[in-house]
Amino acid sequence: MTRRLTLAAAQLGPIQRAEGRDVAVGRMLRLMEKAHQRGAQVVVFPELALTTFFPRWYEEDLAQANHWYETALPSNATAPLFEAARRYGIGFHLGYAELTPDGHRYNTAVYVHPSGQVVLKYRKVHLPGHRDFDPVRRVQHLEKRYFEPGDLGFPVIRAPIADTEANIGMMICNDRRWPEAWRVLGLQQVELVMLGYNTPSINAENKGFEAHHLRVAHSHLSIQAGAYQNACFAVATAKAGTEDGHELFGHSIIVNPQGEIMAQATSWDDELIVAEADLGMCELGRRTIFDFARHRRPEHYTRITAQTGSEAPPRWQG
Ligand code: CDV
Numbered sequence: 638m639t640r641r642l643t644l645a646a647a648q649l650g651p652i653q654r655a656e657g658r659d660v661a662v663g664r665m666l667r668l669m670e671k672a673h674q675r676g677a678q679v680v681v682f683p684e685l686a687l688t689t690f691f692p693r694w695y696e697e698d699l700a701q702a703n704h705w706y707e708t709a710l711p712s713n714a715t716a717p718l719f720e721a722a723r724r725y726g727i728g729f730h731l732g733y734a735e736l737t738p739d740g741h742r743y744n745t746a747v748y749v750h751p752s753g754q755v756v757l758k759y760r761k762v763h764l765p766g767h768r769d770f771d772p773v774r775r776v777q778h779l780e781k782r783y784f785e786p787g788d789l790g791f792p793v794i795r796a797p798i799a800d801t802e803a804n805i806g807m808m809i810c811n812d813r814r815w816p817e818a819w820r821v822l823g824l825q826q827v828e829l830v831m832l833g834y835n836t837p838s839i840n841a842e843n844k845g846f847e848a849h850h851l852r853v854a855h856s857h858l859s860i861q862a863g864a865y866q867n868a869c870f871a872v873a874t875a876k877a878g879t880e881d882g883h884e885l886f887g888h889s890i891i892v893n894p895q896g897e898i899m900a901q902a903t904s905w906d907d908e909l910i911v912a913e914a915d916l917g918m919c920e921l922g923r924r925t926i927f928d929f930a931r932h933r934r935p936e937h938y939t940r941i942t943a944q945t946g947s948e949a950p951p952r953w954q955g
Pocket of ligand 1: 766810834835836
């Protein structure tokens with residue numbers, strides 16, 4: 638039996654600080670309609686898709702930032718997305734800032750079934766940036782101020798999608814650069830990784846030179862390697878363009894289990910890219926070179942969980 642799905646990445650152009658959720662949701666609805674016209678069954682929106690990438694703005698008092706967060710899903714503002722999913726029979730992935738009833742803040746993503754039920758929730762584990770205002774930086778990146786590290790691990794669930802079922806998992810933006818995150822998903826036989834990102838076109842840390850063209854290359858390298866080494870598809874969706882005066886790169890991609898790019902966005906604006914995925918393709922890697930049960934040697938990987946920072950090696954005494 639072939640297990641085919643039509644996957645879509647719904648890249649968003651910039652959302653300015655002054656723009657409300659209605660603007661973002663209106664644009665997302667148009668992308669969902671396009672996805673329906675192009676036969677997609679799954680649509681992946683970016684990280685923090687409902688607002689500007691607010692961690693670039695410093696707020697001394699966290700409560701003053703509450704308006705960037707969602708306290709319920711669906712809400713009045715996001716309900717139209719859930720209705721569109723039902724109307725079109727499309728499942729969708731949405732990244733948003735979550736404020737829980739007991740006051741915890743997470744950079745979160747959900748996958749929503751066309752029925753409107755949340756199938757899977759993930760909270761970003763690898764939070765880049767810093768907690769306090771950094772005068773050396775060209776642009777602030779205050780994710781460590783606005784979010785706690787996710788507390789849900791990297792869950793995978795087998796869920797109905799269209800006429801088939803798929804093992805789905807998620808990561809958010811910076812997570813894609815960490816092979817550990819991919820492998821934890823791979824160990825749960827993930828077949829489809831959904832991930833959204835907001836990545837500045839320049840390295841704003843001001844700690845050394847990084848050629849601009851490598852920013853996209855590093856993103857693609859990480860996603861293609863992660864998909865290949867864990868024999869899964871990946872839909873990686875950007876928020877792109879000049880947002881609040883600061884540039885985010887686009888280049889959203891859909892990748893197959895061979896690590897090949899099947900579709901790529903070419904604008905830095907709202908853009909839908911679509912690819913046909915035969916989930917059966919995940920089997921080849923899983924049964925051969927990445928047959929984990931036959932080939933992994935976890936007894937030699939203990940440093941990965943026992944240690945966080947790197948340690949200097951012993952010096953050769955010869
Ligand atoms: N939103 C992110 O996680 N962005 C990071 C940037 C700061 C490097 C990323 O890894 O793309």
